[in-house]
Amino acid sequence: MGREVGIVGVGQTNHARRRTDVSQAGLVREAVDRALADARLSMDDIDTVVIASGPVLFAAVNQPEKWVVDAIGAQGKSVVRLTSGGGAGFAGALAGYYQVAGGYSDRTLVVAYDKLSEGQLQYSISTLYDPFWGREFAVGIMGFSAAYWRARMDVLGHTEEAAAMVAAKNRNNALANPYAHQKKAVTVEDVLKSKPLCWPIKLLDVPPISDGAAAIVLANDKVAHHSTSRPAWIRGIAYCCEADNAAERSLLLSEPLAIASRQVYRAAGITNPRRQFDVVEVQEPYSCFELNYYESLGLCPPGQAAELVASGATQLDGDIPVNPSGGCMGANPIGAVGVIRLIEAATQIMGRNETHQIKDAKMALVQSGGGWANLRGCAVLSA
Amino acid sequence: MLYAPDTSPIDLPTFHSVISLPYTLTPGRCAGTFLAEMPNRRIVGSRFADGSVVCPAQDFSSLDGEEPEALVQAPETGTLTGFTRVGTDVIGLIRLDGCANEFPHRILADLPAIAVGMRVAARWSDDDKGTSILAIEGFVPAPDAPQGEVKPLVGPAEPLGVIPYAMALNYEHAYGPYYGRMFDEIREGGRVMGVRGSGGDDALLPPREIDDITHKRTGTWKACADTGTIRACSIINMEVYGQTRPVPYVYAEIVLDGASTRMIHMIDIDDLESAKKSIKPGTRVRAIWTKGERKGAVSDIERFEVIDA
Numbered sequence: 001m002g003r004e005v006g007i008v009g010v011g012q013t014n015h016a017r018r019r020t021d022v023s024q025a026g027l028v029r030e031a032v033d034r035a036l037a038d039a040r041l042s043m044d045d046i047d048t049v050v051i052a053s054g055p056v057l058f059a060a061v062n063q064p065e066k067w068v069v070d071a072i073g074a075q076g077k078s079v080v081r082l083t084s085g086g087g088a089g090f091a092g093a094l095a096g097y098y099q100v101a102g103g104y105s106d107r108t109l110v111v112a113y114d115k116l117s118e119g120q121l122q123y124s125i126s127t128l129y130d131p132f133w134g135r136e137f138a139v140g141i142m143g144f145s146a147a148y149w150r151a152r153m154d155v156l157g158h159t160e161e162a163a164a165m166v167a168a169k170n171r172n173n174a175l176a177n178p179y180a181h182q183k184k185a186v187t188v189e190d191v192l193k194s195k196p197l198c199w200p201i202k203l204l205d206v207p208p209i210s211d212g213a214a215a216i217v218l219a220n221d222k223v224a225h226h227s228t229s230r231p232a233w234i235r236g237i238a239y240c241c242e243a244d245n246a247a248e249r250s251l252l253l254s255e256p257l258a259i260a261s262r263q264v265y266r267a268a269g270i271t272n273p274r275r276q277f278d279v280v281e282v283q284e285p286y287s288c289f290e291l292n293y294y295e296s297l298g299l300c301p302p303g304q305a306a307e308l309v310a311s312g313a314t315q316l317d318g319d320i321p322v323n324p325s326g327g328c329m330g331a332n333p334i335g336a337v338g339v340i341r342l343i344e345a346a347t348q349i350m351g352r353n354e355t356h357q358i359k360d361a362k363m364a365l366v367q368s369g370g371g372w373a374n375l376r377g378c379a380v381l382s383a
Numbered sequence: 384m385l386y387a388p389d390t391s392p393i394d395l396p397t398f399h400s401v402i403s404l405p406y407t408l409t410p411g412r413c414a415g416t417f418l419a420e421m422p423n424r425r426i427v428g429s430r431f432a433d434g435s436v437v438c439p440a441q442d443f444s445s446l447d448g449e450e451p452e453a454l455v456q457a458p459e460t461g462t463l464t465g466f467t468r469v470g471t472d473v474i475g476l477i478r479l480d481g482c483a484n485e486f487p488h489r490i491l492a493d494l495p496a497i498a499v500g501m502r503v504a505a506r507w508s509d510d511d512k513g514t515s516i517l518a519i520e521g522f523v524p525a526p527d528a529p530q531g532e533v534k535p536l537v538g539p540a541e542p543l544g545v546i547p548y549a550m551a552l553n554y555e556h557a558y559g560p561y562y563g564r565m566f567d568e569i570r571e572g573g574r575v576m577g578v579r580g581s582g583g584d585d586a587l588l589p590p591r592e593i594d595d596i597t598h599k600r601t602g603t604w605k606a607c608a609d610t611g612t613i614r615a616c617s618i619i620n621m622e623v624y625g626q627t628r629p630v631p632y633v634y635a636e637i638v639l640d641g642a643s644t645r646m647i648h649m650i651d652i653d654d655l656e657s658a659k660k661s662i663k664p665g666t667r668v669r670a671i672w673t674k675g676e677r678k679g680a681v682s683d684i685e686r687f688e689v690i691d692a
């Protein structure tokens with residue numbers, strides 16, 4: 001096997017609806033400066049760099065890594081740019097993990113970002129659709145997600161109220177997050193009464209549109225101690241994919257997530273996720289997604305997600321807190337979110353989460369992905 | 384069941400598609416100041432710790448990523464370091480006096496009169512006094528121009544926070560034999576045809592060469608009904624850029640009778656509340672074709688409507 005890989009430094013921007021004071025590259029620089037300072041390193045100590053962001057159409061700059069490299073002082077290093085829709089940041093972390101685990105790099109910087117205020121979000125996402133077959137009717141990812149949430153309601157009982165509980169939980173958790181920009185206390189009732197955008201998705205089921213960047217430094221077990229005495233070790237990480245319009249694809253469950261979690265749990269020795277994890281961070285582009293993750297990650301059996309959220313188990317004081325950071329509801333710079341979730345889980349393990357530290361957190365689960373169900377990954381972090 | 388023989392289209396037109404969208408880009412502090420100073424007819428550069436000056440102004444050094452010490456006013460004169468003809472224009476690389484880099488701009492001279500190493504000077508536009516680098520119309524030969532000097536930038540303008548931008552990308556997609564046949568059938572016959580999966584009678588829509596599940600060749604062509612069942616649906620009640628119909632309406636993923644995969648289409652509704660009850664997964668629907676000549680696209684089906692029980 002390869003080397004052990006730990007997260008030894010983290011940094012994210014103070015996310016905002018619109019940052020008019022920095023360019024895309026300047027935004028990335030802020031997160032990188034913070035992560036390097038946190039890891040007590042300079043760019044000279046970094047062997048390789050992975051830059052991840054959403055589709056080019058989000059912000060109209062092709063090959064943005066060329067711009068970013070200058071802004072972060074990574075000239076002359078091995079740089080890979082990676083994009084994978086909503087899971088871009090997580091896919092970037094996976095690429096960085098492979099480099100360090102494989103022994104090709106001692107330290108890899110992974111930085112992910114999106115500056116969504118600059119473009120047309122849902123229209124850009126609609127261009128993911130087949131230009132012959134469906135694009136002319138597409139309503140970004142929201143129309144599609146709402147449609148299959150509606151289908152899950154009938155089969156899995158993912159009710160509007162259950163999703164509203166997720167939205168309220170995450171929004172209220174985000175109030176204490178210093179990096180979040182959408183901070184307003186809401187009740188389940190507020191969510192249910194908010195304006196339908198793509199019903200059943202309503203305004204308060206939807207995260208904000210954000211400008212933001214996030215960076216992590218990955219290091220192997222030889223050099224990690226130079227940065228911290230408490231790295232968050234990556235015990236398993238995977239990111240899986242499935243075809244879009246195959247005959248047997250129901251879209252009711254996320255098969256890629258089930259496959260990824262099976263792989264990762266095996267690698268990390270997880271046999272009972274509900275009992276073994278102290279904290280979970282998931283990427284919930286809309287509140288209804290989190291219900292599916294409970295099931296596909298094995299926190300509860302399929303069909304019991306509504307019951308799980310209603311029980312309070314995923315609240316801050318529950319036995320399996322999910323998104324103590326507030327998740328995407330506090331800020332949602334899409335390409336960066338996979339790395340933000342890793343940061344929020346890593347700092348839990350390091351004992352220094354700035355939003356809500358879960359007491360004695362030793363084992364954390366991270367989920368991220370893109371699309372409604374077809375690109376999904378997860379990772380296990382531990383002390 | 385009526386089997387149809389395999390046929391292929393004779394001519395091979397392409398499918399024209401345009402992705403067109405507006406942006407609001409943020410240039411950052413230094414480039415934002417450069418642009419904001421264009422109406423003041425001052426050319427702004429960045430001076431870095433080693434004394435080097437880069438123009439137009441940049442937030443970060445391309446050598447080491449360091450931020451500049453100060454913004455400066457660059458001279459309007461410089462040297463041509465390279466050029467090429469683009470259409471009727473000549474585009475040159477200009478190194479302003481005292482600067483460490485080149486940037487591209489128009490050279491306003493006839494090609495034979497242009498040479499690498501020649502002295503040039505900025506000519507400000509009479510028409511464009513906006514916050515764009517095109518406020519400089521171009522650079523003209525200036526053989527006797529004295530060496531310009533980089534000066535401190537006195538009272539810089541507030542940097543521009545947002546620049547409007549727009550992009551329209553034109554594509555010509557190849558249909559290929561499967562999509563070509565399907566759209567021919569839609570246009571000529573007003574019917575939606577798919578191909579059977581490798582192992583059953585249900586058709587894959589859109590048709591394809593290889594079955595996604597078995598990875599074997601797909602079977603023969605088959606016409607699907609223009610009735611079907613909703614697999615998933617949502618009620619669109621928000622306006623987004625690029626939308627072609629007024630809200631609210633239903634976005635539906637429909638499996639046509641005889642098919643195994645979905646197609647995306649729309650259902651008109653009167654109001655949101657009644658649609659929540661009347662349109663759901665399992666609801667039966669029928670395609671309503673457009674009147675008149677069909678163009679060979681999914682939009683030849685104007686909409687779907689609910690089949691009353």
